[in-house]
Amino acid sequence: MDNANQVDPAKSAELFILHDQVHEPMHDRFLWATMQRRDAEAAAIPEWEELREIASKIKEHTLTHLDHYLEAFEANATKRGAHVHWALDAAEHNEIVFSILKDHGVEEMIKSKSMLQEECQMTPFLQSRGIKVIESDLGERIQQLDGQPPSHIVFPAIHKTRKDVAELFARSVGTDPNNDDPHFLTEVMRNNARPRFLAAGAGMTGGNFAVAETGTFMVCTNEGNADIGASVPPLHIASIGIEKLVPRVEDLGVFLRLLSRSAEGTPLTQYSSHFTGPRKGGELHIVLVDNGRSRRLGMPDFWHSLKCIRCGACMNTCPVYRRSGGLAYGATYSGPIGVILDPTFDEFKYSELPFHSTLCGSCTDVCPVKIDISDQIFKWRRVMAKKGYLPLAKRLSFAVSGHVLGHPEEYHAMEKVAEPAIDYAPHFLLYNRSLNPWGRDRELPQIVKQTFREWYLANRS
Amino acid sequence: MSTFKFSREVILGTIRANVPKQQVEHPQIPVFQHPDRPLKSEFERRLQQAGGASHDVGTMAGAESKLMTLHPGAKVICSAVPEIAGTRRVEKVRDPHELADVDVGIVRARFGVAETGAIWLTQEDLVVDALAVLSQHLIVLLDPDQIVGDMHDAYRRVRLDETSYGCFMMGPSATADVEATLVHGAQGARSLNIFFLPPHSAPPAN
Ligand code: SF4
Numbered sequence: 001m002d003n004a005n006q007v008d009p010a011k012s013a014e015l016f017i018l019h020d021q022v023h024e025p026m027h028d029r030f031l032w033a034t035m036q037r038r039d040a041e042a043a044a045i046p047e048w049e050e051l052r053e054i055a056s057k058i059k060e061h062t063l064t065h066l067d068h069y070l071e072a073f074e075a076n077a078t079k080r081g082a083h084v085h086w087a088l089d090a091a092e093h094n095e096i097v098f099s100i101l102k103d104h105g106v107e108e109m110i111k112s113k114s115m116l117q118e119e120c121q122m123t124p125f126l127q128s129r130g131i132k133v134i135e136s137d138l139g140e141r142i143q144q145l146d147g148q149p150p151s152h153i154v155f156p157a158i159h160k161t162r163k164d165v166a167e168l169f170a171r172s173v174g175t176d177p178n179n180d181d182p183h184f185l186t187e188v189m190r191n192n193a194r195p196r197f198l199a200a201g202a203g204m205t206g207g208n209f210a211v212a213e214t215g216t217f218m219v220c221t222n223e224g225n226a227d228i229g230a231s232v233p234p235l236h237i238a239s240i241g242i243e244k245l246v247p248r249v250e251d252l253g254v255f256l257r258l259l260s261r262s263a264e265g266t267p268l269t270q271y272s273s274h275f276t277g278p279r280k281g282g283e284l285h286i287v288l289v290d291n292g293r294s295r296r297l298g299m300p301d302f303w304h305s306l307k308c309i310r311c312g313a314c315m316n317t318c319p320v321y322r323r324s325g326g327l328a329y330g331a332t333y334s335g336p337i338g339v340i341l342d343p344t345f346d347e348f349k350y351s352e353l354p355f356h357s358t359l360c361g362s363c364t365d366v367c368p369v370k371i372d373i374s375d376q377i378f379k380w381r382r383v384m385a386k387k388g389y390l391p392l393a394k395r396l397s398f399a400v401s402g403h404v405l406g407h408p409e410e411y412h413a414m415e416k417v418a419e420p421a422i423d424y425a426p427h428f429l430l431y432n433r434s435l436n437p438w439g440r441d442r443e444l445p446q447i448v449k450q451t452f453r454e455w456y457l458a459n460r461s
Numbered sequence: 462m463s464t465f466k467f468s469r470e471v472i473l474g475t476i477r478a479n480v481p482k483q484q485v486e487h488p489q490i491p492v493f494q495h496p497d498r499p500l501k502s503e504f505e506r507r508l509q510q511a512g513g514a515s516h517d518v519g520t521m522a523g524a525e526s527k528l529m530t531l532h533p534g535a536k537v538i539c540s541a542v543p544e545i546a547g548t549r550r551v552e553k554v555r556d557p558h559e560l561a562d563v564d565v566g567i568v569r570a571r572f573g574v575a576e577t578g579a580i581w582l583t584q585e586d587l588v589v590d591a592l593a594v595l596s597q598h599l600i601v602l603l604d605p606d607q608i609v610g611d612m613h614d615a616y617r618r619v620r621l622d623e624t625s626y627g628c629f630m631m632g633p634s635a636t637a638d639v640e641a642t643l644v645h646g647a648q649g650a651r652s653l654n655i656f657f658l659p660p661h662s663a664p665p666a667n
Binding site for chain 2: 026030033034046047050053054057058060061063064065066067070071080086087088092136137138139142155156157158160161162165182183185186187189190193194197198211214216222223224225227228230231232242247248249250251252253254256257264266267268269270271272273274275276277278279280281288290294295297298300303
């Protein structure tokens with residue numbers, strides 16, 4: 001890991017923007033529309049802000065009693081007949097999964113979307129050991145066929161046009177390259193996946209929440225693909241990060257009301273599925289994965305990132321993410337949440353990410369569990385500055401900080417650090433688009449009383 | 462089975478060493494009052510937004526004829542409810558793979574949720590979990606008096622300690638993974654029709 005190459009997100013973002021006149025504007029438009037749906041759903045719930053506060057507190061409570069709740073979860077899941085495994089890191093996770101599959105003679109496995117399994121690089125590991133792994137989520141399958149990681153934690157292929165997908169399917173499964181109707185393309189993959197669900201020796205899922213009091217874990221999907229993987233093959237393996245715990249069943253009411261509204265602007269995902277022990281006639285294995293999380297719990301400035309429920313709202317609202325595309329971050333997690341998570345895996349490799357932000361604070365404003373995302377991004381800049389990982393000099397010329405708008409107090413903190421590189425906004429945002437609030441920086445000082453997000457919502461035509 | 466016996470202790474030990482000093486209390490979850498909530502109409506509106514539909518079928522005969530109107534070509538109708546016989550009883554199914562050819566699955570939901578238009582289905586209702594997702598189309602019977610207000614009410618009703626599988630299903634399977642265009646019938650059911658019908662007290666049809 002030490003000699004891994006430093007990721008250069010601004011350069012990749014420039015390529016995304018300059019590539020053509022289609023991809024970046026489309027990406028921006030789709031995610032902005034998602035954000036508007038989120039805003040409408042949130043506004044329709046009078047107790048929305050109260051729910052965010054409660055969700056934040058439940059997560060903080062759980063994380064400050066995490067050992068207790070993990071043991072309770074293990075005991076209750078075991079009592080219900082699940083096999084619970086503990087994995088210190090990605091390598092152990094992958095070994096455990098492989099040994100379960102090998103013990104059951106599984107040659108083909110079908111999986112639903114799991115960012116944790118992405119984080120562990122599980123699929124290439126299993127494939128190198130001769131196990132065929134099929135992604136069943138449509139977006140993940142598109143990315144798998146294209147040999148790319150997901151570019152968004154909720155919409156894995158959101159950076160691709162329908163034409164891209166039609167051409168990809170033509171190459172990989174032999175369909176008509178000129179038929180780019182999303183209904184047709186979805187149907188193609190439905191028919192392609194069905195026989196594989198039926199043939200698979202095991203189904204794998206992630207887990208959105210794990211309930212200590214019952215030993216239940218929950219999976220949210222729109223396609224129902226996790227449910228097929230869990231209910232058809234005889235063996236179900238779920239990978240769950242140790243931070244996914246909540247104490248009680250009633251807590252799920254709070255999180256489910258927030259999750260899909262924040263993620264997609266819908267009241268729920270189409271399927272919110274609860275697994276408590278194996279199904280009748282089936283076998284269930286749960287792998288609890290640490291992979292740096294217990295260490296992160298001890299980082300006073302950053303442990304709140306463990307509250308994340310992976311809704312992607314911070315990405316959809318982020319002007320830098322929307323214009324960069326997720327692949328520009330060169331990491332499992334992209335967008336604002338990626339900026340604060342990725343450096344905990346490899347500080348040098350991801351040292352540029354904290355500078356790939358305007359510190360506008362919009363992410364913090366929308367986060368359903370109230371993570372102080374933009375403050376953490378700023379603190380990561382300090383960490384990088386102290387280590388001497390400065391943003392590449394060629395991009396230091398433009399120094400406007402959206403952050404100052406919403407957080408004037410932070411401005412003074414920035415001055416104290418006395419490091420010019422920290423007060424810095426990505427240069428690439430100036431490229432080729434009319435819709436560019438960062439080009440209007442002279443107007444900004446008058447609107448300090450609004451949060452940046454309010455200003456942005458009012459000014460984006 | 463795991464070769465990493467000590468990882469559990471290492472993980473829990475690291476957590477104990479690192480857990481933030483300031484411990485936070487579990488917050489109270491208040492009851493959010495929404496007086497005079499029109500439960501059935503809100504449920505129906507939300508269900509429609511999620512791509513589902515609902516029908517006041519009135520009687521068992523009404524349910525049978527609605528089923529035929531909605532799915533005239535259906536060959537395999539697998540039923541988990543006493544009210545509708547179908548062509549196959551799910552109680553007879555030994556292995557979920559046997560459900561691969563089901564055109565229409567029929568199940569009764571314990572309750573619905575007005576806030577979301579979702580229905581709650583459990584292993585006991587489905588008999589074989591896969592009926593919920595392998596059926597090309599789903600018909601769900603629901604007692605119109607069994608609709609709760611919001612997801613908090615819903616979680617007061619579910620008993621996760623009594624079922625190995627429970628699902629809030631909100632409309633049919635969907636995806637928006639190609640250019641953010643909404644398409645129904647991604648992997649699970651292509652359509653979801655709710656029949657409002659109180660439970661029938663007669664013995665099951667099998
Ligand atoms: S940081 Fe907050 S907004 Fe971003 S993905 Fe996590 S929960 Fe969602």
